Amino acid sequence: MSPTIYIIIVSSLATGTIITMTSHHWLMAWIGLEMNTLSIIPIISTMHHPRSTEAATKYFLTQAAASAMILFSSTVNAWQTGTWDITQMTTTPSHILLTAALAMKLGLAPMHFWLPEVLQGSTLTTSLIIVTWQKLAPMSLIFLTINSLSTTVLMTMGLLSSIVGGWGGLNQTQTRKIMAYSSIAHLGWMATVSSIMTSIMIMNLVIYLILTTAMFLTLAQTKSKTIQDATMTWTSSPTMTCVMMMLLLSLGGLPPLTGFLPKWLILKELTAQSLTTVAAIMAMSALLSLFFYLRLAYSTTLTLTPSTTQTKLKWRLKPNTSAFFLSPLSTASILLLPLAPLMLQ
Known part of the structure; x- marks a missing residue:
């Protein structure tokens, strides 16, 4: 083109x-x-x-x-x-x-x-x-019409999406499909909280955009299309390998990383609205997503595959693509949790 x-x-x-x-x-x-x-x-x-x-x-x-x-x-x-x-x-x-x-x-x-x-x-x-x-366009329409949409239907779809997003990603080996199910799960969290508090939904959307963009840029930089490709990330850049692990844990919603902030606030809001059962199911579904993030992090960072001498020296070569946006996005994806007091006001 x-x-x-x-x-x-x-x-x-x-x-x-x-x-x-x-x-x-x-x-x-x-x-x-x-x-x-x-x-x-x-x-x-x-x-x-x-x-x-x-x-x-x-x-x-x-x-x-x-x-x-x-x-x-x-x-x-x-x-x-x-x-x-x-x-x-x-x-x-x-x-x-x-x-x-x-x-x-x-x-x-x-x-x-x-x-x-x-x-x-x-x-x-x-x-x-x-x-x-x-x-962005469908989420803006949800934001504009939220007073008209059915709360029950949105919450049911959100619950179902978070469960399906976790369950569907368990047996995937392709990184794009893993990120697709990750997207479904994150959108489920947004749909669940949208009818209760739109400000948390927007905050969740912004953090989701930052996390997903950083993760995809890392995958594109290392040309990781499958989990097997991701195991060789350390030969390209040992630093990026560590950042990728932190990004995956942040996507999973582990404290003290950025990804914990939306999940924390959504669960807090659901329990404040006496929706304890919904909050419990959402929290349990997050464990399913966390499993395949941890599996990808484990195979990427915590294990070393058998490799020849030539591939060990791969990090000495300059990458073809620019990583200009990767540094600020990765930093934001890991270190934004101190902004929580602003969200809680």
Whole structure:
């Protein structure tokens, strides 16, 4: 793909998200989502490989169906109430359709099946865009319509997503699929707390974006597509290997790392709302996710695979890609817990 076309596609991708985030009319929000979807399709299918074509097709069909459901729900609402305002979603059928459509857009369980498959057929950079930037528009719609969405449905989907995200990642060996199930689990935590306190949901989203971006940049830097590839990370950069272990533990939500902050505040808020059972199930599901993070950390950092003399000297060679953003993002992913008092005010 030529640089000019690539710049046009990426700018269209950004514009679509910004249009959705700043719109008050349902048609404008829908146009932004469609621009977003149509821009990411060429980026997914740049590899000219059957897997990438399959991923692009699956992504297009899922997102087109979700966009059609959003348009249908807003049309039903406009028919009943006479307004296209995003915040005036008052009819019950529209609520149900909108919640299902946004869950499909995000990849919440039980409509999560497309996400691991699409990520597996994409490059690490494209996967990073799908699990970070592509979540902003649907999350902004959830934020704008949270007073209209069903609390019970959102909480059920959040619980299911956190369990499925943990359970599904247990038997994966591909790092992209592991990160896909990690994304599903994190989105489950956000969906659970969204109807209780939107400020914690936004804080969780920001921390999720920082953690996931740092992790994907590390995987791209070391070209780790499978767990077996990740075992040789130390030959490229011993420092990055240690940082990767800390990132994985932070993603798992262990104190005193950054990833502990959203889980801590969400569990605190759930128990404050007398949702102790939900909080207990969420905490137990976090153990499932922690297991496959620990497995990846163990095989990456805590074991050394048999290797030849040549591969041991790999760290002497300069890497091809720049790690400019990796340092600040990795630092933020590990050391942001002291900001907790600001969140608790």
